[in-house]
Amino acid sequence: MKILSKDQIYAADKATEQAEAIPSFNLMERAGGYAFQYIHQRLQGQPVQIKIFCGIGNNGGDGLVIARNLVENGYSVKTYIVNYSENRSEDFLNALEELKKKTTKWPEVLKSVADFPEIAPEDLVVDCIFGIGLNRPAAVWVQQLFRLINESSAYTLAIDIPSGMAIDQIIPDSEVVRATVVLTFQTPKLAFFLPQSGKYINNWEVLDIGLDRNYLNSVKTKAQLIGKTEAQQMYRPRQKFSHKGTYGHALLIAGSYGKMGAAVLSNKACLSSGAGLVTAYSTRQGLPILQTSIPEVMVVTDRHTGDFIEEIQFDIEPDVIGIGPGLGTHKSTQKAFEEFLKVNKTPLVLDADALNMLSENKALLDLLPKYSILTPHPKELERLIGEWKDDFEKLEKAEAFSAKYDCILVCKDAHTIVVFEGNYYVNTSGNPGMATGGSGDVLTGVLTGLVAQGYDPLTAAIFGSFIHGRAADIAINHTGYEGLTAGVIVEFLGQAFLDLFHEPEKQPQK
Ligand SMILES: NC(=O)C1=CN([C@@H]2O[C@H](COP(=O)(O)OP(=O)(O)OC[C@H]3O[C@@H](n4cnc5c(N)ncnc54)[C@H](O)[C@@H]3O)[C@@H](O)[C@H]2O)[C@H](O)CC1
Numbered sequence: 174m175k176i177l178s179k180d181q182i183y184a185a186d187k188a189t190e191q192a193e194a195i196p197s198f199n200l201m202e203r204a205g206g207y208a209f210q211y212i213h214q215r216l217q218g219q220p221v222q223i224k225i226f227c228g229i230g231n232n233g234g235d236g237l238v239i240a241r242n243l244v245e246n247g248y249s250v251k252t253y254i255v256n257y258s259e260n261r262s263e264d265f266l267n268a269l270e271e272l273k274k275k276t277t278k279w280p281e282v283l284k285s286v287a288d289f290p291e292i293a294p295e296d297l298v299v300d301c302i303f304g305i306g307l308n309r310p311a312a313v314w315v316q317q318l319f320r321l322i323n324e325s326s327a328y329t330l331a332i333d334i335p336s337g338m339a340i341d342q343i344i345p346d347s348e349v350v351r352a353t354v355v356l357t358f359q360t361p362k363l364a365f366f367l368p369q370s371g372k373y374i375n376n377w378e379v380l381d382i383g384l385d386r387n388y389l390n391s392v393k394t395k396a397q398l399i400g401k402t403e404a405q406q407m408y409r410p411r412q413k414f415s416h417k418g419t420y421g422h423a424l425l426i427a428g429s430y431g432k433m434g435a436a437v438l439s440n441k442a443c444l445s446s447g448a449g450l451v452t453a454y455s456t457r458q459g460l461p462i463l464q465t466s467i468p469e470v471m472v473v474t475d476r477h478t479g480d481f482i483e484e485i486q487f488d489i490e491p492d493v494i495g496i497g498p499g500l501g502t503h504k505s506t507q508k509a510f511e512e513f514l515k516v517n518k519t520p521l522v523l524d525a526d527a528l529n530m531l532s533e534n535k536a537l538l539d540l541l542p543k544y545s546i547l548t549p550h551p552k553e554l555e556r557l558i559g560e561w562k563d564d565f566e567k568l569e570k571a572e573a574f575s576a577k578y579d580c581i582l583v584c585k586d587a588h589t590i591v592v593f594e595g596n597y598y599v600n601t602s603g604n605p606g607m608a609t610g611g612s613g614d615v616l617t618g619v620l621t622g623l624v625a626q627g628y629d630p631l632t633a634a635i636f637g638s639f640i641h642g643r644a645a646d647i648a649i650n651h652t653g654y655e656g657l658t659a660g661v662i663v664e665f666l667g668q669a670f671l672d673l674f675h676e677p678e679k680q681p682q683k
């Protein structure tokens with residue numbers, strides 16, 4: 174699903190008005206009307222006190238349209254105009270005129286804290302104070318209203334975007350309405366998926382307000398949301414007349430004393446994501462561990478006998494190499510890593526200590542083959558690209574890094590974002606149970622296994638991140654969040670593949 178930018182949303186409005194030859198107020202009527210239907214379907218006339226807080230722009234106008242529809246359908250509605258500016262938008266004024274025709278209870282105007290109403294926990298709050306137009310911190314008294322809403326613990330439905338959240342920037346130290354649900358128009362917003370802003374949202378749903386299909390189909394967006402529909406399209410079906418050679422040979426360079434589990438997990442995941450052959454490269458000490466825990470995997474070991482990998486030498490020709498889980502960053506391993514990169518021509522997936530070694534010696538980044546996949550968690554990412562002021566700058570810096578080194582960055586987080594060639598692919602699968610040791614090692618194995626099978630590296634990164642999260646989503650039905658372990662994620666990889674074609678598409682949620 175495309176994630177439109179602020180400018181693209183305004184352009185989609187214009188395109189719709191032109192294509193349908195309608196005034197902009199029709200679009201507000203439509204958006205507010207659909208939002209009303211959403212509420213009406215759920216309330217079914219229940220006597221809930223609905224408090225609608227409206228700004229003075231078009232988001233506020235939507236609120237007035239919702240209020241009018243609710244009044245017409247007999248609901249108990251109190252409407253407030255949050256007067257943060259005297260510059261009312263034209264369509265806000267149109268919506269106000271229409272509301273005044275239907276009720277004698279005109280909206281109350283709030284101008285300061287003294288005007289605030291009480292909000293009871295059983296009220297339904299509809300937040301229409303700011304929409305995508307917010308471009309700077311709201312006035313202090315308006316932020317206090319956001320706080321009042323948040324402290325009320327009332328069910329809060331935010332229209333389009335929670336007030337106080339900007340669509341294209343993080344406004345520091347600013348209060349944001351905590352939405353129980355965000356009902357967002359036509360397309361989800363990138364801010365919903367970034368940790369600094371996404372934390373204000375429990376749930377979001379898209380409301381199709383019928384913006385111009387031609388525009389939506391042709392517009393190229395920087396960001397895309399990856400759900401089941403997108404993942405299905407990336408899946409490469411297995412061929413009947415195939416053999417293990419068809420699905421490639423993966424080599425995983427991983428493990429050191431006390432961290433052999435990372436090697437086991439990544440090798441198992443690589444096998445379970447469909448690689449034809451998997452070879453583990455590790456220390457000598459690792460041999461019995463690997464051979465007993467995964468008999469399907471072949472093992473090549475360092476000729477040295479130490480606790481860490483000191484040399485990377487093998488005489489097989491893998492299609493892809495995954496490197497990093499549990500390697501450690503011992504001096505001798507660093508040297509081996511550098512020597513390996515100098516001669517290696519095979520596609521790479523780099524994780525964990527491989528990334529740490531790259532961060533410590535940035536010159537090594539120039540040795541990476543084109544389209545290498547790097548899978549940093551936030552701390553590893555920071556070591557690679559430097560500190561960022563906010564999540565939007567993080568993405569910009571990740572984009573510049575990926576362009577400089579021609580690599581695919583898999584920025585792991587609650588919503589993993591794959592960054593490549595100026596595009597962001599935002600993953601929707603996964604859950605907080607995955608915040609457990611070893612789940613990153615599993616991802617490395619999955620991505621390596623997919624590249625081995627012939628998925629191009631970008632598709633492997635996007636599709637693999639989805640499958641990895643999906644396996645965990647299925648697994649928690651059996652384990653709960655707390656009981657989920659990395660090994661269990663591996664066990665559910667097969668289910669995640671099956672699930673691509675089994676269940677009807679549900680709205681990706683978070
Ligand atoms: N296609 C759609 O999605 C449609 C969306 N609609 C709704 O329109 C809003 C966007 O409306 P807009 O008037 O552009 O902006 P806001 O209502 O969010 O803000 C009003 C106004 O306030 C100014 N402003 C920004 N920041 C501040 C601040 N901190 N303090 C004071 N004033 C501020 C700025 O000038 C804004 O313009 C969208 O979210 C939807 O809800 C349409 O109704 C239908 C089509």
Ligand SMILES: [K+]
Pocket residue numbers: 232300301302303304331332333334335336
């Ligand atoms: K809002």
